[in-house]
């Protein structure tokens with residue numbers, strides 16, 4: 238985590254237990270060196286002549302790479318510069334092959350960074366570690382590549398002109414090529430992002446899980462990601478090409494093809510360079526950015542700051558944890574927060590960094606009758622030789638271990654057993670909205686995505702059921718505490734902090750639901766992770782589960798909502814055209830703008846925001862050009 242030096246130092250010990258798989262990191266070092274030669278327009282130092290450009294995009298992540306690419310095509314007369322804090326990702330094996338994704342996390346990684354929340358009382362005083370992509374492609378380069386979409390009702394609930402599901406559907410189609418069974422017309426067939434089952438899966442475990450969910454009273458459907466289907470289980474697909482088995486990160490699918498195209502002359506990418514702040518001129522117009530070389534990657538020029546001017550537009554796309562920091566360092570944010578951090582106020586925007594949201598997740602791991610070749614752990618724990626897999630281009634490299642998932646609502650019997658707090662939320666918010674799931678169970682052919690697989694006894698195979706709350710009510714925050722990038726963050730996830738307690742009750746319901754599903758699975762051989770401390774008194778079962786949830790809940794890596802698209806009076810930061818209130822020439826386009834309630838894994842929404850934002854910006858720039 239070179240980018241957050243101080244925070245890493247504090248909690249380095251905690252992090253070393255998390256996803257740290259040392260031998261995989263070796264692979265990263267092998268092929269990085271020849272990546273740059275091919276791509277003349279990617280540099281780690283600002284090329285001369287780029288001190289002033291037309292459009293600056295801060296962050297070459299999931300949404301940023303899409304926006305840069307679409308603007309490059311539509312605005313050949315404009316010079317476009319992407320400033321990305323992390324390194325180039327071109328053809329790096331741990332990026333290209335989904336099964337190696339966990340090598341991107343750990344103290345020595347150059348492709349992710351870790352945000353440490355302050356210890357939170359309602360989480361048994363635990364600090365939650367949230368990894369984020371810090372490399373070209375952002376989260377789409379390092380994530381679990383699980384394909385899931387939000388529900389139709391989710392975008393409609395944003396209540397913003399231009400952002401209803403009906404209006405967004407063309408963009409949801411534009412971004413993908415869907416290679417899986419469906420009778421829905423909501424999928425795209427010729428977009429840049431392939432969605433498929435890749436080249437490897439574990440059908441026996443998948444079918445066992447699907448059958449077990451069905452035995453609990455749910456439907457099984459072909460396509461759970463058609464925006465409409467709910468209360469059902471199905472095969473899960475991935476952001477992987479069916480032909481090559483490779484990851485579909487937005488740098489490889491959008492950016493690199495343009496950078497390799499000799500006819501494209503207007504697109505420039507500056508990597509290993511961090512934006513410190515946005516420069517705002519006297520009439521409150523964003524006029525450029527102040528940058529520095531990423532000290533974790535370019536130790537030779539740590540102290541040198543430079544400015545780059547933007548003639549037309551500055552677009553902020555640094556992710557839900559990166560974007561609010563940059564705004565606050567620029568003097569755009571909550572007056573109180575800025576005052577405490579010693580940053581002069583340029584625009585008082587109370588919403589910045591507030592209302593952090595994420596899907597709260599618990600993971601339960603089971604012993605199983607899986608064979609070693611049916612577990613994704615063997616790629617990660619050293620039992621398979623990764624160099625050999627790479628030289629054979631082994632199909633298992635295309636796997637993420639996730640072959641089935643569900644979107645579930647409680648049965649009538651479940652609802653009758655809800656505590657009053659959850660019952661109230663259910664009655665008011667879910668009962669009459671059949672499109673809304675209350676939670677999701679996801680199957681992993683391996684031990685949990687958070688655990689170190691070498692911590693489980695060898696010679697045995699495991700599977701995990703991931704459970705997440707689709708619409709958490711709790712909110713956290715992320716703020717700067719000083720003007721410098723090194724200053725620690727004030728970050729609280731807020732997980733399970735809702736005063737009513739309906740979030741912990743929702744996860745307790747999901748815990749019981751996964752138990753019932755696991756009980757019906759033929760390949761299951763007893764729990765392998767910790768269990769709630771049950772007493773003989775059944776009346777205390779629920780509180781034992783709730784305590785277990787507080788001890789174990791973690792992030793689903795789905796941060797959002799920290800710079801909401803909402804009216805100013807609802808702590809909104811951008812309007813429906815993604816313009817920052819009170820500052821001209823400044824847009825935000827990443828998961829920080831998603832105001833509420835995205836029930837699926839968030840990459841789909843990040844891709845959608847990228848495509849929709851590009852369309853808005855192209856139209857506005859076109860009007861100006863005309």
Ligand SMILES: Cc1cc2nc3c(=O)[nH]c(=O)nc-3n(C[C@H](O)[C@H](O)[C@H](O)COP(=O)(O)OP(=O)(O)OC[C@H]3O[C@@H](n4cnc5c(N)ncnc54)[C@H](O)[C@@H]3O)c2cc1C
Pocket residue numbers: 295296297298299300301320321322323368369370371372373374375376377379380381382383384385510511512513554555556557559560563793794795796826827828829838839840841843
């Ligand atoms: C470990 C993990 C697993 C996940 N698994 C899944 C999954 O299986 N399926 C799914 O749908 N979603 C998943 N997600 C979520 C999904 O990847 C994210 O929601 C999505 O990528 C966010 O996109 P974004 O454009 O908002 O931000 P990002 O993609 O994070 O892009 C932000 C970019 O800005 C850069 N940046 C930040 N600060 C600065 C700065 N100061 N200067 C310059 N550049 C900066 C970062 O390096 C990064 O490249 C996962 C995420 C993670 C981290």
Ligand SMILES: *[C@@H]1O[C@H](CO)[C@@H](O)[C@H](O)[C@H]1NC(C)=O
Pocket residue numbers: 358361362
């Ligand atoms: C958490 O910390 C607070 C304050 O230090 C303490 O009072 C409390 O007992 C702790 N709770 C747990 C579960 O450890």
Ligand SMILES: *[C@@H]1O[C@H](CO)[C@@H](O)[C@H](O)[C@H]1NC(C)=O
Pocket residue numbers: 394395666708709710833834
């Ligand atoms: C989002 O979900 C919560 C329930 O978790 C609900 O209270 C809130 O009203 C929802 N927001 C919208 C805009 O639907």
Ligand SMILES: *[C@@H]1O[C@H](CO)[C@@H](O)[C@H](O)[C@H]1NC(C)=O
Pocket residue numbers: 281282283510528529530538541542543
């Ligand atoms: C890093 O240093 C070189 C000269 O050694 C300079 O040209 C370059 O602009 C610097 N990069 C940044 C981001 O300051």
Ligand SMILES: *[C@@H]1O[C@H](CO)[C@@H](O)[C@H](O)[C@H]1NC(C)=O
Pocket residue numbers: 262265266345346347533534535
């Ligand atoms: C990360 O980058 C630093 C500086 O360039 C380099 O020394 C180190 O080897 C890199 N780490 C990995 C795992 O590639």
Ligand SMILES: *[C@@H]1O[C@H](CO)[C@@H](O)[C@H](O)[C@H]1NC(C)=O
Pocket residue numbers: 608609610612613614615616618619620690691693694695696697698699
């Ligand atoms: C690694 O994982 C495989 C597949 O689950 C398992 O068979 C093997 O025993 C594990 N090895 C170690 C060292 O944990």
Ligand SMILES: *[C@@H]1O[C@H](CO)[C@@H](O)[C@H](O)[C@H]1NC(C)=O
Pocket residue numbers: 604693694762763764765766
């Ligand atoms: C299941 O796994 C746990 C922990 O890995 C182990 O202690 C236990 O003996 C296993 N049980 C069975 C039945 O294999």
